[in-house]
Each structure stands twice: as C-alpha cells, then as structure tokens.
Amino acid sequence: MSGLSPLAPFVRTLNERVELGSDDKRLILDLPHFTRDMKASATIVREGEVPGPCAILVRGFAFRHKLARDGTRQIVSLHIPGDALDLQHMFLDCADHNVQALTDVRVVMVPRAALRALALQSPTIAHAFAVSNLVEASIFREWLLNIGRRDALQRVAHLLCELATRLEGRDISGDYEFELPMSQEQLGDATALTSVHINRTLKRLEDAGLIVRARRMLRLPDFAALKWVAGFNPLYLHLAQQKAAA
Amino acid sequence: MSGLSPLAPFVRTLNERVELGSDDKRLILDLPHFTRDMKASATIVREGEVPGPCAILVRGFAFRHKLARDGTRQIVSLHIPGDALDLQHMFLDCADHNVQALTDVRVVMVPRAALRALALQSPTIAHAFAVSNLVEASIFREWLLNIGRRDALQRVAHLLCELATRLEGRDISGDYEFELPMSQEQLGDATALTSVHINRTLKRLEDAGLIVRARRMLRLPDFAALKWVAGFNPLYLHLAQQKAAA
DNA sequence: CGCCTATTTGATAGCCGTCAACCGGAGTGG
DNA sequence: CCACTCCGGTTGACGGCTATCAAATAGGCG
Numbered sequence: 001m002s003g004l005s006p007l008a009p010f011v012r013t014l015n016e017r018v019e020l021g022s023d024d025k026r027l028i029l030d031l032p033h034f035t036r037d038m039k040a041s042a043t044i045v046r047e048g049e050v051p052g053p054c055a056i057l058v059r060g061f062a063f064r065h066k067l068a069r070d071g072t073r074q075i076v077s078l079h080i081p082g083d084a085l086d087l088q089h090m091f092l093d094c095a096d097h098n099v100q101a102l103t104d105v106r107v108v109m110v111p112r113a114a115l116r117a118l119a120l121q122s123p124t125i126a127h128a129f130a131v132s133n134l135v136e137a138s139i140f141r142e143w144l145l146n147i148g149r150r151d152a153l154q155r156v157a158h159l160l161c162e163l164a165t166r167l168e169g170r171d172i173s174g175d176y177e178f179e180l181p182m183s184q185e186q187l188g189d190a191t192a193l194t195s196v197h198i199n200r201t202l203k204r205l206e207d208a209g210l211i212v213r214a215r216r217m218l219r220l221p222d223f224a225a226l227k228w229v230a231g232f233n234p235l236y237l238h239l240a241q242q243k244a245a246a
Numbered sequence: 247m248s249g250l251s252p253l254a255p256f257v258r259t260l261n262e263r264v265e266l267g268s269d270d271k272r273l274i275l276d277l278p279h280f281t282r283d284m285k286a287s288a289t290i291v292r293e294g295e296v297p298g299p300c301a302i303l304v305r306g307f308a309f310r311h312k313l314a315r316d317g318t319r320q321i322v323s324l325h326i327p328g329d330a331l332d333l334q335h336m337f338l339d340c341a342d343h344n345v346q347a348l349t350d351v352r353v354v355m356v357p358r359a360a361l362r363a364l365a366l367q368s369p370t371i372a373h374a375f376a377v378s379n380l381v382e383a384s385i386f387r388e389w390l391l392n393i394g395r396r397d398a399l400q401r402v403a404h405l406l407c408e409l410a411t412r413l414e415g416r417d418i419s420g421d422y423e424f425e426l427p428m429s430q431e432q433l434g435d436a437t438a439l440t441s442v443h444i445n446r447t448l449k450r451l452e453d454a455g456l457i458v459r460a461r462r463m464l465r466l467p468d469f470a471a472l473k474w475v476a477g478f479n480p481l482y483l484h485l486a487q488q489k490a491a492a
Numbered sequence: 493c494g495c496c497t498a499t500t501t502g503a504t505a506g507c508c509g510t511c512a513a514c515c516g517g518a519g520t521g522g
Numbered sequence: 523c524c525a526c527t528c529c530g531g532t533t534g535a536c537g538g539c540t541a542t543c544a545a546a547t548a549g550g551c552g
Contacts, residue, residue: 066390068391069477073395074390076387076390090376091377091380092381092384092484093484094484096384096481096484126365130375130376131337131338133383134335134338140322141310141386142312144389145314145322147394147438148320149316149318149438151508152508183529184530184532192395194508195530196508197508197509199532200532235342238338430500439540439541440541442499443539443541461549
C-alpha cells in the first residue's frame with residue numbers, strides 16, 4: 001500500500017529482513033521528509049562532516065568510499081534503491097567516509113531526530129534499523145574476504161553475483177540481465193584492482209561464457225556457474241529463510 | 247563502582263563512546279550472566295550456527311574470521327577486553343562468520359533476550375549498543391581501505407597503530423609497549439599477506455626504527471612516525487571528542 | 493633432551509600494476 | 523550534417539610486489 005510515498009522503497013527493503021506490520025509501515029511512510037535529485041558523482045555525505053538529515057536512496061545507485069593518503073580510492077559498498085545511506089551515521093557525530101552518487105539519483109532526506117524518535121516509539125522498527133546496519137556490516141566482512149583472499153577473476157565475479165542477488169526481483173528480469181551502473185575504473189576501486197585489469201578480467205569472464213556484455217548492460221547466462229567461480233554464498237546477505245550451508 | 251563484576255570491562259568500553267549514567271551502568275552490571283574460560287584458538291561463534299547467548303570478552307584477545315573456498319582465512323577484526331563478540335549477531339538468526347580466541351580468554355555469556363530487553367528498557371543503552379555496532383562497521387571499512395589500497399609496510403604498520411590506539415590506557419604503558427598477541431601467520435591472515443612476507447615486513451619496520459621486538463612484546467619508540475608511515479588517522483575509531491582532520 | 497611449532501632467510505615465479513598507445517561512442521559546436 | 527573533443531574502454535610490453543617453495547634456526551614444552 002502507498003507505493004506513492006517516496007519512502008516506499010525503504011519500507012520494502014527493511015521488510016526483506018524484518019517483517020513489518022502495516023502500522024509500522026505507515027509510521028515510516030509518514031516520516032517527515034523532502035526529496036532531492038542529484039547528478040551522477042554528486043557527493044551525498046562527506047568525510048569529516050557532522051551528519052545532517054539521513055539520506056535514503058530511492059532511485060539510481062550510490063557508493064561509499066574512503067581515500068588513502070596517496071589519493072587512491074577504495075569503494076567499500078554499493079547501494080541500490082531502498083537502501084538507507086547513513087543509518088550508519090545516525091548515531092555517530094562525524095562521518096568517517098564519503099557517499100557519492102554512482103548514477104543520477106533521487107534521495108529522500110529524513111531528519112535524524114525523527115528517525116531516532118521512531119526507533120524509540122516502535123521496537124519492531126528499531127529492530128529493523130539494527131538489522132539493516134548489521135547486514136551492512138556483514139557485507140563489509142564479505143568484501144574483506146573478497147579483496148583479501150580471492151584473485152581478480154573471483155573478485156569481479158563475486159561483485160557481480162552480489163549485485164545480481166541484491167537486485168533480484170527489482171530491475172532484474174528472470175534471465176539475470178541488468179545494467180551495470182559502474183565504469184571499469186569504479187569496478188576497480190571496489191575490488192582493489194586497476195581499471196586495466198578489470199578490463200582483462202571482464203574479457204576472461206566473457207570468453208568463459210559467464211557474462212555477456214552490451215554497452216553497460218550485463219547478462220549472466222549461467223548464474224550458477226558464475227556463483228561457483230566466485231565462491232559466492234549468499235548467506236552473508238541475510239536475505240530470508242537462509243540456513244547454514246555447511 | 248563495582249569493578250568486581252566481570253561485566254565491568256564491557257561497561258568501560260561502552261562508556262568510551264557513549265556517556266552512561268550510573269543507573270545504566272548498574273543495569274548492565276546486573277545482567278544475568280555466566281563466566282567461561284577458554285583456551286587459545288577455541289571457537290566462540292561458528293559460521294552457520296544459530297547464535298546462542300551473547301559473549302563478551304573480558305580477558306585475552308579474540309578475532310573474527312571468514313574462510314574462502316580454498317581454505318584460506320581472512321581475519322576481519324580483532325577484539326580486546328570489553329568488546330562484545332556478538333552484538334553483531336544479537337538480531338540475526340544465523341552467524342555469517344567465526345569468532346575464535348586468539349589467546350587464552352575469559353568471556354561472559356549474557357542471554358540475548360536479556361540484552362534485547364535491556365535495550366528496550368533504556369534508550370541510552372540501546373544507543374550505546376548501536377554505536378558499538380556502528381564503530382565496528384567503521385573499522386571494517388578502514389580495514390577494506392587497508393587491505394585494498396596500502397602496501398605491505400603500510401598495512402602492518404596500520405594494524406599496529408590500531409591495536410596500540412585501542413589498547414591505550416589499558417595494558418599499554420606510556421611508551422607504547424605491549425604484547426602483540428598474534429603469530430606472524432595470524433598477522434598475515436589479518437592483512438591479506440603471507441606469514442613469510444609479514445616476517446620480512448616486520449624486519450623492515452624494525453630496521454627503520456619504527457618497532458622494537460622482543461619475543462611477542464612490541465614497543466613503538468616513535469608512534470608518530472609509525473602513524474605517518476601507516477597513513478593512520480584514528481577518526482574511524484570514533485573514540486572521543488574527535489573532529490574532522492581534513 | 494627431543495619434538496613441534498613459529499620464525500627467519502634465500503631463490504624463484506606469477507599475478508597484477510604501470511605505462512603507453514589506440515579505439516570507439518557520445519556529446520558539442522560549427 | 524559533420525568534424526572535434528573527451529572520456530571510457532581495449533590492448534600490448536614490461537616491471538615490481540608479494541606468493542610460493544624450501545631449508546635452516548630458534549624457542550617452548552613435554
């Protein structure tokens with residue numbers, strides 16, 4: 001209900017992990033907010049700043065990143081519509097990283113105070129916020145494993161598997177075709193590789209029949225095989241009734 | 247007050263980031279719990295398991311890790327006395343990684359239900375729990391930067407800086423001398439390097455006068471220089487009155 | 493004292509980075 | 523409508539950081 005509120009994607013995402021009652025959904029949809037459209041590469045949160053209102057992504061893609069002293073960049077997470085972009089900062093007084101738009105985006109800004117009040121008012125919503133943050137932490141851990149312990153082919157394959165899985169039931173049709181919203185340079189920043197090596201690695205994946213590229217559109221003709229190559233186990237996304245996979 | 251409860255280190259750690267009133271401290275100290283001693287390398291949380299009571303580390307060191315398909319291991323965080331070992335899992339139904347004792351440890355086990363009830367009862371404590379999880383997520387992000395964008399020398403130096411900073415005012419004396427509780431193999435698992443290369447890197451740091459080793463004891467004769475080499479900025483630990491450092 | 497694990501050191505190999513050139517599509521302005 | 527420009531993608535040659543393999547040493551514990 002109320003797919004009209006710009007906050008609907010947020011409710012939808014929260015509801016993927018924690019079942020929300022219709023009253024809780026209503027409380028979220030009725031949060032005070034304003035909408036804001038931004039161009040690709042616009043900065044949404046800047047490191048060192050005191051966080052303002054909490055941004056929620058409703059259209060387009062965004063990413064978090066940190067900069068090393070030598071200016072190189074490490075992307076630490078990707079975000080899709082429905083993701084809260086700084087629930088991470090709801091309780092911290094100083095941003096420790098940057099959040100930037102990957103594509104043109106629409107975000108909804110909600111005052112931090114309203115979110116905190118809501119968490120106090122509804123234990124279920126507080127629970128959903130906590131779970132949201134914990135799942136994001138889990139994704140960070142998986143990325144650490146990805147960058148620390150997998151070679152270039154596995155790393156890139158894993159990133160694609162994660163994106164495809166998270167987009168499932170959204171922009172993705174049944175045969176796993178979707179727009180990869182990143183340049184090869186950005187893929188490199190996310191996987192700790194150079195854009196040159198990303199290029200060679202994508203080619204290897206394509207030659208192996210694991211991906212099909214056409215411009216920025218990507219199709220995964222054999223998702224199971226890609227998952228196998230990547231060593232991808234979706235448990236860490238905590239999406240639903242998932243049990244131990246040994 | 248009540249440095250006698252085994253939960254005192256937990257209160258102390260929480261209080262580093264969120265000022266707790268004496269009533270809140272009392273509520274935590276009075277949580278139902280039992281103490282458990284474990285040997286080095288004992289498993290405290292196992293991937294795939296449904297989390298039981300929440301473990302809090304009160305003595306010794308512990309670490310989180312994930313395993314890649316080929317059996318290699320990535321350590322994703324280190325823990326010191328006072329750290330909660332699965333606040334991470336308080337709201338998730340399936341552990342997505344392992345937690346293991348690094349040294350002989352003493353942990354205090356608290357029922358999840360009691361912790362969740364406490365969070366509902368006291369907004370300040372709920373806030374402290376949230377901050378604790380957010381800081382851990384921030385550390386994950388910094389580790390991603392560390393492993394993804396820094397070379398071996400910087401990586402190891404950064405890990406040492408983090409440990410020294412987190413231990414400050416605990417087991418560390420004024421001149422930054424402390425026991426490094428990890429084997430070189432474990433250092434390698436934490437920095438995505440091999441134990442052989444850790445060895446060479448520690449030697450380089452020693453030759454440069456940045457560390458002094460004697461058995462597992464480590465001294466940092468010039469912490470400022472080590473921080474500079476590491477590109478270490480403690481902002482991400484959110485320890486106290488920290489502001490933007492540009 | 494002897495075993496076992498951790499540390500140390502050397503030689504060699506490989507994955508990926510760096511540098512550089514070329515290509516190709518999209519947007520722009522004439 | 524076409525030339526120009528620019529950014530991103532593509533490809534090749536070369537180099538370096540770190541892994542791998544192997545062996546020797548040292549330290550801890552029975």
